[in-house]
Amino acid sequence: MDQLPLELPTHLPEAPLFIGQTAAMRRVAQHVLALAATESTCALILGESGTGKELVAGAIHHHSRRAARPFIPLNCGAIPAKLAEAELFGSEPGAFTDARLRRGLVEQAHTGTLFLDEIGELPLPLQPTLLRFLQTHRFRRLGSERERAADVRILAATLRDLTGAVTAGGMRADLFFRLNVFVITLPALRERQEDLPALVTALMRERARALGLAEVPACDPAALARLAAYPWPGNLRELRNVIERALILSHGQAITPDHLPPALLAPASPPATAPSLAAQIAALDLPPAGVALPALVRLLETTLLTQALDRTIGNQSQAARLLGLTRDQLRQRLRHSG
Numbered sequence: 001m002d003q004l005p006l007e008l009p010t011h012l013p014e015a016p017l018f019i020g021q022t023a024a025m026r027r028v029a030q031h032v033l034a035l036a037a038t039e040s041t042c043a044l045i046l047g048e049s050g051t052g053k054e055l056v057a058g059a060i061h062h063h064s065r066r067a068a069r070p071f072i073p074l075n076c077g078a079i080p081a082k083l084a085e086a087e088l089f090g091s092e093p094g095a096f097t098d099a100r101l102r103r104g105l106v107e108q109a110h111t112g113t114l115f116l117d118e119i120g121e122l123p124l125p126l127q128p129t130l131l132r133f134l135q136t137h138r139f140r141r142l143g144s145e146r147e148r149a150a151d152v153r154i155l156a157a158t159l160r161d162l163t164g165a166v167t168a169g170g171m172r173a174d175l176f177f178r179l180n181v182f183v184i185t186l187p188a189l190r191e192r193q194e195d196l197p198a199l200v201t202a203l204m205r206e207r208a209r210a211l212g213l214a215e216v217p218a219c220d221p222a223a224l225a226r227l228a229a230y231p232w233p234g235n236l237r238e239l240r241n242v243i244e245r246a247l248i249l250s251h252g253q254a255i256t257p258d259h260l261p262p263a264l265l266a267p268a269s270p271p272a273t274a275p276s277l278a279a280q281i282a283a284l285d286l287p288p289a290g291v292a293l294p295a296l297v298r299l300l301e302t303t304l305l306t307q308a309l310d311r312t313i314g315n316q317s318q319a320a321r322l323l324g325l326t327r328d329q330l331r332q333r334l335r336h337s338g
Contacts, residue, residue, distance in 0.1 A: 020195030047186030170326030
């Protein structure tokens with residue numbers, strides 16, 4: 001089994017990310033080590049969901065001079081916009097209702113690393129404050145006039161197209177350019193299929209240990225062929241879950257196709273060719289007499305908003321991504337459509 005020149009703390013369960021020899025993953029390993037060896041204080045990690053962006057951030061921290069200091073992750077899409085500034089920079093008593101003395105994550109990560117996942121979801125009003133901190137390493141707690149300093153490496157990650165977010169007004173161009181100095185792009189699992197057998201072996205060993213199995217079962221060639229043929233939309237996270245499920249069902253015996261989820265057993269069908277957006281628009285009928293075009297546009301927008309929320313079971317952050325919007329832009333449109 002080929003191991004890239006990277007390692008992670010042994011307690012991290014998904015360290016198999018760095019197993020393999022594809023050119024794309026070797027490039028990721030080189031970029032991780034190159035950044036970790038410097039004092040550069042910010043970088044951007046790009047990749048689909050499940051590709052291991054937080055693990056790459058952890059590897060950068062682990063291989064840097066900051067390794068013994070805090071590594072603090074924050075999902076920017078999981079904090080309410082009104083609390084985001086206090087979460088990052090702290091607060092003083094009286095700064096807002098029920099405010100108390102609080103050290104923000106920037107202070108807690110002093111001399112270490114702060115990982116900002118889903119940076120595209122950071123509220124727009126807070127972006128200038130973060131940009132100023134990236135440029136000066138100085139900040140103020142919410143409600144305080146005292147300026148403080150913190151030595152923090154900021155690693156940001158996203159699965160969104162930030163260039164599109166800048167164009168749409170959901171992200172400040174100056175913050176994007178500050179983060180875009182050093183970019184690490186993670187390949188999807190379908191783009192590193194040569195690594196799949198080694199990843200399966202490593203994940204079977206890891207999950208068997210976690211499940212308390214005395215021995216690591218074998219993987220039947222037919223099952224491995226099914227794993228190799230699947231496109232893995234959930235990437236490494238999905239593969240890990242499939243391996244754990246198969247180990248549970250196999251009761252310590254060799255994994256066969258019978259132990260795999262139905263989605264991996266269905267015969268591959270050729271992808272349907274969807275009509276282009278221009279063709280769909282051309283197929284629309286002209287509005288009936290007396291119906292104003294603005295009303296039709298509002299109806300179309302309301303329909304798309306409803307479909308996106310239905311598809312994501314009401315998750316506004318995911319619905320916003322489907323529509324190429326920020327979460328705040330989605331909420332504003334929902335208010336207007338209501």
